[in-house]
Amino acid sequence: MVSSLSKESQVELQLFHNEVNAANPSDFLQFAANYFNLRLEQQRSFLKDREPEFKAKNIVLFPEPEESFSRPQSSQSQSRSRSSVMFKSPFVNEDPHSNVFKNGFNLDPHEQDTNQQVQEEQQHIREKTSTPPLPMHFNAQRRTSVSGETLQPNNFDDWTPDHYKEKSEQQLERLEKSIRNNFLFNKLDSDSKRLVINCLEEKCVPKGATIIKQGDQGDYFYVVEKGTVDFYVNDNKVNSSGPGSSFGELALMYNSPRAATVVATSECLLWALDRLTFRKILLGSSFKKRLMYDDLLKSMPVLKSLTTYDRAKLADALDTKIYQPGETIIREGDQGENFYLIEYGAVDVSKEGQGVVNKLKDHDYFGEVALLNDLPRQATVTATKRTKVATLGKSGFQRLLGPAVDVLKLNDPTRH
Numbered sequence: 001m002v003s004s005l006s007k008e009s010q011v012e013l014q015l016f017h018n019e020v021n022a023a024n025p026s027d028f029l030q031f032a033a034n035y036f037n038l039r040l041e042q043q044r045s046f047l048k049d050r051e052p053e054f055k056a057k058n059i060v061l062f063p064e065p066e067e068s069f070s071r072p073q074s075s076q077s078q079s080r081s082r083s084s085v086m087f088k089s090p091f092v093n094e095d096p097h098s099n100v101f102k103n104g105f106n107l108d109p110h111e112q113d114t115n116q117q118v119q120e121e122q123q124h125i126r127e128k129t130s131t132p133p134l135p136m137h138f139n140a141q142r143r144t145s146v147s148g149e150t151l152q153p154n155n156f157d158d159w160t161p162d163h164y165k166e167k168s169e170q171q172l173e174r175l176e177k178s179i180r181n182n183f184l185f186n187k188l189d190s191d192s193k194r195l196v197i198n199c200l201e202e203k204c205v206p207k208g209a210t211i212i213k214q215g216d217q218g219d220y221f222y223v224v225e226k227g228t229v230d231f232y233v234n235d236n237k238v239n240s241s242g243p244g245s246s247f248g249e250l251a252l253m254y255n256s257p258r259a260a261t262v263v264a265t266s267e268c269l270l271w272a273l274d275r276l277t278f279r280k281i282l283l284g285s286s287f288k289k290r291l292m293y294d295d296l297l298k299s300m301p302v303l304k305s306l307t308t309y310d311r312a313k314l315a316d317a318l319d320t321k322i323y324q325p326g327e328t329i330i331r332e333g334d335q336g337e338n339f340y341l342i343e344y345g346a347v348d349v350s351k352e353g354q355g356v357v358n359k360l361k362d363h364d365y366f367g368e369v370a371l372l373n374d375l376p377r378q379a380t381v382t383a384t385k386r387t388k389v390a391t392l393g394k395s396g397f398q399r400l401l402g403p404a405v406d407v408l409k410l411n412d413p414t415r416h
């Protein structure tokens, strides 16, 4: 069956297969939905960035939604949907392509714990709408609009990035050293790594030069080969870094203004990666966790004081775990190793001799008391529903929670 598919589809399937093998997800459907959602979002974003280029060649990448599946709405809201759709999850309410995923199909993952539930929900949604499932419809639309063109949205194999330049042996050797310990590059497969390396542009910056100015638009992402840089937020020095580190990713990830000013504190040799290649190659692999945990971290009241940068660093350090009803997550008296954020689910907190003392649910947290006070676990925490948590190890807890630690201390449930 697979051999009858286009080469691009086969590549997609292979990539997906690799991801499934690596993640071994317990909730396969949710994993698959999230994975393809992300791929689609990446592809749309990437194409949206190149839309003017295509327009100049009279190629319409994103035609207006056809009448058959555009919901009745005001002309104002129609134009808003069209302009924002490329950067949004196809599962969100406003996306005209996503009628079928409304009613929380992906927004309330805890409501779809079993395959049967998902199937029932899909059936229910199908009955409610005549819109065909999103991926089919979206593909069909794309093909009719761009067929016959050299750069097909479906086919990135022929895509040559603007800044692609094969590196010399000597440059490759130096680059290998610079990026060896950079976790962003370690996540790439060898083909993507080669592509990224060949898209990097060498930039020599004198001491004292401003490389990035806070508030500017993002154009490049940088890796430091030699030299050191300082970071300033609102004129206050917040950070510095040296060889092997990287910076300038936030504005490219979130399409937001530069969050800091970056100044060279010595002569620097940098490698710069353009915005498009960054978004196409690095975003979905190296920054996958940031995309995955962004909504959760933003929605947690205890983390409200964190900046985008703090949240991004925190997301890099998180891992996901799923617990079944009845499973013990923390046992009273044990040593504390992790802090837990509840993505969805429900847990009981109980204490020896007292029974259940607390109940926690979506977007609550636990496991901070032992880590904050260097004490054994003060209670047992048991899942009462299927519960998905993001975990943060002890060292990350101490390094990455910043001002949120004060909030955790204030809210310490054992204080009284």
Ligand SMILES: Nc1ncnc2c1ncn2[C@@H]1O[C@@H]2COP(=O)(O)O[C@H]2[C@H]1O
Residues within 6 Å of the ligand: 212, 218, 231, 233, 238, 239, 246, 247, 248, 249, 250, 251, 252, 257, 258, 259, 260, 261, 262, 309
């Ligand atoms: N404390 C900080 N706050 C914001 N940005 C920082 C901080 N420390 C380092 N940076 C980096 O500085 C970069 C400035 O440009 P970006 O916002 O694109 O991405 C930012 C981060 O990579």
Ligand SMILES: Nc1ncnc2c1ncn2[C@@H]1O[C@@H]2COP(=O)(O)O[C@H]2[C@H]1O
Residues within 6 Å of the ligand: 330, 336, 349, 357, 358, 365, 366, 367, 368, 369, 370, 371, 376, 377, 378, 379, 380, 381, 413, 414
């Ligand atoms: N009343 C409570 N007493 C103790 N721990 C509680 C209570 N309510 C919630 N908890 C959480 O249960 C966790 C058990 O592990 P910790 O002691 O590390 O951190 C604890 C708190 O996060």
